[in-house]
Amino acid sequence: MRFTTWLLAGALAGGVALHARPAHACGGFFCDNSQPVNQAAERIIFTHNGDGTVTSVVQVLYQGPSERFAWVLPVPGRPEVGVSSNLAFARLQQGTNPSYRLNTTVEGQCREEFESDFGSGPRSPGTFADAAVAFADGGASAPPVTVVDSGSVGPYDYTTIALDPELEDPAEVAVQWLTDNGYDVTDLGRDRLGPYLAAGMNLIAFRLTKGADDGAIRPIVLTYTGTRPMIPIRPTAVAAEDDMGVMVWVLGAHRAIPTNYRHLVLNEALLNWFSPGINYNNVVTEAANESGGQGFVTEDARPSSELPDVFLDFEEFRPADWSESSNLELVRNLLSRYSGWDGAAELLTRYVAPPEGISPEQFATCPFCYIDEALVADLDREGFLADLESEVVAPMRDTQTLLRSRPFSTRFYTTMSAAEMTVDPEFDLNPDMGRYSNQHVAERVIECRRDVYQFEAPWRTTLPDGQVVRGRGNTWPFDLSSDMPAVRVIEQAGTEGEPEEVMDNRAAISSAIGAHNDANPPGDVDGDGVVDPVRGVSLGGGAGSGGGCGGCSTNGNGSAGFAIVFGALALLRRRRKAA
Numbered sequence: 001m002r003f004t005t006w007l008l009a010g011a012l013a014g015g016v017a018l019h020a021r022p023a024h025a026c027g028g029f030f031c032d033n034s035q036p037v038n039q040a041a042e043r044i045i046f047t048h049n050g051d052g053t054v055t056s057v058v059q060v061l062y063q064g065p066s067e068r069f070a071w072v073l074p075v076p077g078r079p080e081v082g083v084s085s086n087l088a089f090a091r092l093q094q095g096t097n098p099s100y101r102l103n104t105t106v107e108g109q110c111r112e113e114f115e116s117d118f119g120s121g122p123r124s125p126g127t128f129a130d131a132a133v134a135f136a137d138g139g140a141s142a143p144p145v146t147v148v149d150s151g152s153v154g155p156y157d158y159t160t161i162a163l164d165p166e167l168e169d170p171a172e173v174a175v176q177w178l179t180d181n182g183y184d185v186t187d188l189g190r191d192r193l194g195p196y197l198a199a200g201m202n203l204i205a206f207r208l209t210k211g212a213d214d215g216a217i218r219p220i221v222l223t224y225t226g227t228r229p230m231i232p233i234r235p236t237a238v239a240a241e242d243d244m245g246v247m248v249w250v251l252g253a254h255r256a257i258p259t260n261y262r263h264l265v266l267n268e269a270l271l272n273w274f275s276p277g278i279n280y281n282n283v284v285t286e287a288a289n290e291s292g293g294q295g296f297v298t299e300d301a302r303p304s305s306e307l308p309d310v311f312l313d314f315e316e317f318r319p320a321d322w323s324e325s326s327n328l329e330l331v332r333n334l335l336s337r338y339s340g341w342d343g344a345a346e347l348l349t350r351y352v353a354p355p356e357g358i359s360p361e362q363f364a365t366c367p368f369c370y371i372d373e374a375l376v377a378d379l380d381r382e383g384f385l386a387d388l389e390s391e392v393v394a395p396m397r398d399t400q401t402l403l404r405s406r407p408f409s410t411r412f413y414t415t416m417s418a419a420e421m422t423v424d425p426e427f428d429l430n431p432d433m434g435r436y437s438n439q440h441v442a443e444r445v446i447e448c449r450r451d452v453y454q455f456e457a458p459w460r461t462t463l464p465d466g467q468v469v470r471g472r473g474n475t476w477p478f479d480l481s482s483d484m485p486a487v488r489v490i491e492q493a494g495t496e497g498e499p500e501e502v503m504d505n506r507a508a509i510s511s512a513i514g515a516h517n518d519a520n521p522p523g524d525v526d527g528d529g530v531v532d533p534v535r536g537v538s539l540g541g542g543a544g545s546g547g548g549c550g551g552c553s554t555n556g557n558g559s560a561g562f563a564i565v566f567g568a569l570a571l572l573r574r575r576r577k578a579a
Contacts, residue, residue, distance in 0.1 A: 042245060043089050046229035047402055048252030048429060055223040055402060057088075072178065072193070072205045086342055088310040088399040092249065095308025096300040096411050098438045100268075100276035102461070110448035110457055145177045148202055151278065159183075160204045163197050170197040183207050221398075228259070230426045233416065243285045243415040246425075248296075251403065254431040255301045256410035257493035261425050262295035262502065264288065264414075265489040267509050268463050272476045273442050279479065285415040286486035293420030295490065296412040301436035304409040311400035317393040319385045327376040334388060335367055343391045351384045352376055411438075428495050440464050451534050452525050460522075467510065470517045472527060477516060484512040 045057040144167055149160040161177065163170040171194040183205050193203065229250055250256035257263065264287045272279050288295050315337065322330050331352065338344045345364040354363035355370050363370055403409070412427075444461040446454060458472045465488070471477045480486065488506055491499035523531035 043093065043247045044231060045089075045092070045249045045399075045402070046251065046427065047406055048227075048229060048250060048256070048427075049223075050253055050406070052227060053223055054226045054229050055221065056229065057399065057402070058220045058222070072183070072203055087340065088396055091308055091310040092403065093247070096249075096409075096438055098280070098299045098440065100271060100273060100280075100440045100442070102273045102442050102444055104444045104446065104459075106446045106448055106454065108448035109450055110446070110454040111450055111452055144173050149204075157207055158204060160202055162202045165198070165200060170194070174203055178203075178205055221395075228426050228428050229256075230424050232424050233421045240416070240418045240421060242417045244417070245281070245413070245415050248412045248425075248427070250410045250412070250427045250429075251304055251406040252408055252410075252429045253406060254408050254429040255433045255435070256408075256412075256427050257430045257433065257495070257499070258296045258412065259426045259428045259493070259495075260423060261414075262291040263491040263493045263499055264291055264295040264297045264487050265491070266297060267484060267486055267488045267505065268440065268442075268465065269467060269469055269478050269509060269513060270480060270482065270484065270486055272479065273444075273461065274474060274476055281415065282480055283486050284413060286480055288414050288416070288420075290485055290487045291490050293416060294423060294425075295487075296414045296425070298410065298436050299413050300409070300411040300438040301434075302409060303435070304404055304406055307403050307409055309400065310403065311396045315393075315396070317389050319389075322385070326373070327379045327381065328371065328373045330381065331371060331376050331379065331384075332368065338388070338392055341392050342395065344388075347384070347387055347391060350387075351379060410436075430493060430495050430497075432497050433493070433499075447522060449523075449525070449534055456525070458520070458522060458524060467513055468517070469513055470520045470522075472520070472525070477520075482512065484509050 045055075047055040049055060144164045146162045146164075147159060148162050149158075151158060159181070161174065163174055167173055174193060174197065197203070231246070231248065233246075264284075266283055266287055270279070270283050270286075284297055287297065322333065325333065331348075335344065335348065345367075348367055349360045349364055352363075352367075352371065352375060354360055355375065358370055442461050442463050444459050446457050446459045448454060448457050456473050458470065461469045461471065463469065469477065478484070485505040485508060487503075488509060489501055490503040492502050493499040519529045520527065521529070521531055525532045
């Protein structure tokens with residue numbers, strides 16, 4: 001066990017010297033290739049094999065130079081945003097990510113017509129879309145560029161923008177806006193973007209966040225003697241960034257537990273349930289800090305038979321299927337099937353030389369742009385197919401086999417800074433603890449009145465733990481600045497029985513929520529703690545609307561466009577009230 005620990009720690013500490021190489025991420029219209037762009041994630045799979053051995057699949061971090069690049073794609077509407085590194089990890093992570101859904105129903109009937117200082121009187125009852133039209137018709141022209149969505153994911157900042165379709169040259173405006181906002185774009189994409197924008201599509205632009213120069217190499221698979229998986233985290237402290245994320249899957253006969261780190265149960269009242277992806281990571285970080293910087297959150301625990309497939313049946317490689325193909329058909333078909341898989345680009349450049357005047361990097365970025373019959377006339381088919389199987393396909397198949405090799409899977413997550421990396425986390429199994437769902441659902445009821453709009457009406461939300469939170473509008477009332485802890489319970493788990501509670505913050509959290517609710521009673525429309533009497537309004541009838549979000553998850557944000565309109569409407573309403 002000591003020898004294996006040293007081996008893994010050495011690999012983590014020596015990633016720069018041993019494995020640094022370019023990992024090109026130019027997938028869109030704009031990319032600066034003056035420096036290699038490297039990507040990475042700190043993710044580990046442990047398999048508690050039950051025979052005195054542990055298998056670990058480790059993504060190794062290393063530092064490397066990078067230049068800021070912009071990746072711009074045309075998209076319909078407002079896409080959900082995510083990033084991936086190595087394919088097996090990406091598929092596994094996506095299938096086990098925690099999901100926080102806010103189901104919304106409407107109680108009573110809200111005001112439906114819209115009065116503004118811009119118009120001569122109330123409009124007929126209608127939808128929120130009608131309200132948006134009223135605002136636009138009031139004389140405020142649509143902005144040339146509207147930010148539909150923005151945020152950070154992985155090593156990227158991203159922004160989704162919509163262009164006014166009435167612009168004479170929306171591509172010109174888009175490129176200028178991206179440049180002004182720090183995206184390193186060029187004139188290259190103007191002509192390419194124009195048709196998409198003319199068709200009413202939006203643009204989503206990615207860039208590396210400041211200081212994000214880490215890169216990802218292919219995971220290392222190690223099987224060694226031992227009975228307890230362990231992360232040699234201390235060597236990582238040499239080059240660790242603050243609050244570095246660490247994600248771990250442990251496969252074994254039973255659910256896994258951290259033996260020498262605390263087990264953390266989050267205070268879900270601090271999550272922004274309207275868009276949990278915005279602050280989930282920050283809540284985990286604060287919870288870990290409250291446990292002394294050494295604690296893990298369990299995000300998912302289930303039978304391994306229920307894990308997502310990382311290797312699909314149709315992706316199986318059968319050389320006989322390609323025996324009658326020409327060299328050109330063979331290369332094109334196989335590259336099409338395995339495009340983006342680890343090792344595919346390297347395999348191609350090893351067996352097929354790029355055309356004269358084309359660098360290997362250019363060739364690997366777009367092989368279909370250059371491959372023709374003459375280029376692959378002398379292809380070593382036997383060697384190419386053998387290496388495709390062993391270097392590209394087999395690792396994916398083996399990972400799938402590994403994930404199914406033990407009965408149970410547990411996923412943990414935490415963040416750590418260098419000063420907290422003083423103890424190597426160890427994991428063991430507990431047969432008395434069962435599954436833990438990654439699905440979390442809260443129920444919100446909007447308390448409508450005929451004198452307030454739905455977007456500003458009070459509501460009550462019942463969290464998964466039974467706590468009821470009151471609020472109004474589209475703003476979640478709590479965040480990390482609130483006077484309550486981020487961790488609900490800190491536990492110490494063992495190899496049998498239920499975890500022992502080390503700290504219980506439930507009473508403090510309940511008290512804070514109760515005080516907030518007392519200051520925001522039902523019927524308090526203005527947020528001043530006073531129940532407002534129903535004000536007389538002229539309504540044109542119409543049934544109240546029901547339903548709502550119904551499926552908002554960690555990666556699914558609400559409509560920013562509506563939020564902007566709602567904000568404007570609320571401002572107008574406040575002005576009228578003040579007048």
